[in-house]
Amino acid sequence: xxxxxxxxxxxxxxxxxxxxxxxxxxxxxxxxxxxxxxxxxxxxxxxxxxxxxxxxxxxxxxxxxxxxxxxxxxxxxxxxxxxxxxxxxxxxxxxxxxxxxxxxxxxxxxxxxxxxxxxxxxxxxxxxxxxxxxxxxxxxxxxxxxxxxxxxxxxxxxxxxxxxxxxxxxxxxxxxxxxxxxxxxxxxxxxxxxxxxxxxxxxxxxxxxxxxxxxxxxxxxxxxxxxxxxxxxxxxxxxxxxxxxxxxxxxxxxxxxxxxxxxxxxxxxxxxxxxxxxxxxxxxxxxxxxxxxxxxxxxxxxxxxxxxxxxxxxxxxxxxxxxxxxxxxxxxxxxxxxxxxxxxxxxxxxxxxxxxxxxxxxxxxxxxxxxxxxxxxxxxxxxxxxxxxxxxxxxxxxxxxx
Numbered sequence: 001x002x003x004x005x006x007x008x009x010x011x012x013x014x015x016x017x018x019x020x021x022x023x024x025x026x027x028x029x030x031x032x033x034x035x036x037x038x039x040x041x042x043x044x045x046x047x048x049x050x051x052x053x054x055x056x057x058x059x060x061x062x063x064x065x066x067x068x069x070x071x072x073x074x075x076x077x078x079x080x081x082x083x084x085x086x087x088x089x090x091x092x093x094x095x096x097x098x099x100x101x102x103x104x105x106x107x108x109x110x111x112x113x114x115x116x117x118x119x120x121x122x123x124x125x126x127x128x129x130x131x132x133x134x135x136x137x138x139x140x141x142x143x144x145x146x147x148x149x150x151x152x153x154x155x156x157x158x159x160x161x162x163x164x165x166x167x168x169x170x171x172x173x174x175x176x177x178x179x180x181x182x183x184x185x186x187x188x189x190x191x192x193x194x195x196x197x198x199x200x201x202x203x204x205x206x207x208x209x210x211x212x213x214x215x216x217x218x219x220x221x222x223x224x225x226x227x228x229x230x231x232x233x234x235x236x237x238x239x240x241x242x243x244x245x246x247x248x249x250x251x252x253x254x255x256x257x258x259x260x261x262x263x264x265x266x267x268x269x270x271x272x273x274x275x276x277x278x279x280x281x282x283x284x285x286x287x288x289x290x291x292x293x294x295x296x297x298x299x300x301x302x303x304x305x306x307x308x309x310x311x312x313x314x315x316x317x318x319x320x321x322x323x324x325x326x327x328x329x330x331x332x333x334x335x336x337x338x339x340x341x342x343x344x345x346x347x348x349x350x351x352x353x354x355x356x357x358x359x360x361x362x363x364x365x366x367x368x369x370x371x372x373x374x375x376x377x378x379x380x381x382x383x384x385x386x387x388x389x390x391x392x393x394x395x396x397x398x399x400x401x402x
Contacts, residue, residue, distance in 0.1 A: 031389060032337055032353045035382070036360065043364030050367055053240035060238075061176055063359035064247035065090070065310035066326065070333035070351035071258055072126075072302030075295045077334055078262075079275045080343025081133065081140040083299045085147030086330055089125055090307030091155045091322020093118040097308050098317045099158065101169035111171025119304040125151070126300020127293050134292035148327070155321050164318040167311060175250070176312035179243035185235040188249060193228040195256075200224050247309060251352065254302075258348045271295060275343035306330075329358055332379065336386040345390075357382065 043050045069086050076083045100107055100114035109117065129147050132138045159165060167173055180188065200220050238244040262268040273281040274291050282288045310326075311317045335341060336357050337350025358379055365375045 031386075032350075032357060036353070036357060039357065039360050039364065043360070043368060046364075046368045050364060053237045054242075055363065055367065056234075056237055057179070057241045057245055059359055059363050060245050060248040060251075061313065062363065063355045064176060064245075064251055065306040065313070066329045066333055066358065067251050067306075067352055067355040068254060068309065069303050069306035069326070069330040070337075070355050071254060071348055072299035072306075073330050073334040074339050074346055074348050074351050075258075075262070075271060076140075076299045077275075077339045077341060078271050078343060078346055079292060079295050080278075081292070081295070082144065082331075083126075083129075083140065083296065084144040084327060085125075085129060085151055086144075086299060086303040087324075087327030088148055088151035088155060088322040089122055089300055090303040090310060090326065091317070092125070092151050093122045093304035093307035094311035094317045094321050095155055095158050095165065096121050097172055098165040098167050098311060101167060101172055102165070103168070111169035114169065115172060115175070115305075115308050118308050119301050122304020122307070123297045123301035126303070127297035129300070130293040130296025133296065134289035140296075152323070155317075156319055159317070159319055159321075164316050166316045168315075172308065173312050173315050174246060176245075176247050176309045177315075178246040179238075179241075180246065180249070181243055182239045185239055185244040186232075188244060189228075189231040189235040192231050192252065193224075196227045197224045250309075255348060255352055262348050267291075267294070272344055275345075277344075303330075329355075332383045333358055335390075336382055338386075338390075340390050341387060342390075354386075 040051070049055055069090060073083060073086060097114045097118040100109040100117060101111055102108060125147070129143050132143045133140045200223060204220060234248075235244050238248075262271065270281065270286045270291050273284065273286055274288050278288050281291075307322060311321065333354030334346070334351050335354065337346075337352065337354030339346030339350040339354075361378055361382075362375055365372075365378075
């Protein structure tokens with residue numbers, strides 16, 4: 001063949017690539033998905049109400065706060081750092097929103113403005129903490145542990161002897177308590193399905209335009225059909241109760257947004273590069289310090305939004321805002337979903353999958369009537385299994401040269 005004619009690059013089909021990935025140790029989200037199916041089957045066999053419309057809606061609202069916080073945690077883990085302050089940082093954001101909406105208060109603001117300020121406060125705190133890590137070199141564990149203690153004190157100081165601040169603003173309370181009408185739910189399902197189909201088609205056309213094999217078209221079509229089926233099924237189930245929750249819609253929108261940021265932008269590629277090898281990234285011209293500060297700002301902002309939703313669920317904030325198992329649940333969600341603790345590996349969808357595992361277990365145990373001790377033991381065992389799998393996976397990937 002003449003030198004002037006370029007041949008399209010031929011790649012193995014998707015099924016073969018998947019098998020090769022599993023053999024080399026890159027199992028992706030497969031264990032989490034299989035685990036979710038088994039957990040769902042178990043609890044449904046114990047209680048017929050587990051998959052009822054009301055319980056599914058409750059599950060989406062219950063997991064929303066942790067899921068959004070975990071999305072921010074994913075970015076921090078991707079660069080090989082940790083953020084222990086996210087729990088009480090979310091509490092600070094909830095307190096900020098609650099204080100700003102108090103009628104006749106000296107700092108009273110519209111509910112939407114209060115939410116935006118709360119998110120901005122969270123992002124600013126995250127950037128402040130990240131600057132100690134990026135510019136001075138203080139370990140993130142120490143910086144964010146100090147933040148955990150300090151922001152817990154701030155929550156208690158601001159609320160004081162009052163003990164609780166009720167939230168009466170409709171906009172704030174609707175973040176966790178608003179449900180779309182049946183028609184709006186169908187429109188959202190149709191829009192999401194069309195968006196997914198357009199994205200899948202765009203990938204195929206993009207590969208063809210660059211002379212690459214289009215990939216497994218039947219598999220791509222199957223994914224579109226499966227996504228559409230799931231979207232309409234979830235809306236159909238939700239419409240039997242109060243309708244599709246706004247909290248679920250918020251999860252989907254932010255999942256798409258942050259996935260795009262992580263996988264389709266220069267910033268996202270730099271995040272993975274820093275997590276894979278910070279020194280190599282620096283020599284490649286990446287501003288490592290700026291990436292680290294930005295990542296901690298993302299973590300803080302998402303913790304702020306999660307804190308608003310958690311406050312909205314209770315229509316109040318109290319001295320325990322951001323406490324309990326929130327910190328451990330958020331970090332566990334990211335890790336259980338498949339994000340590596342060692343940096344450089346993971347996807348934003350890991351936050352959703354891990355949070356779904358934790359919320360499903362908690363919801364199912366409460367529904368069946370098991371004790372809280374059982375919930376902690378099971379969640380701990382799953383977390384240990386996820387980290388062990390990640391460690392073994394990294395060893396196999398290293399041996400295979402990937």
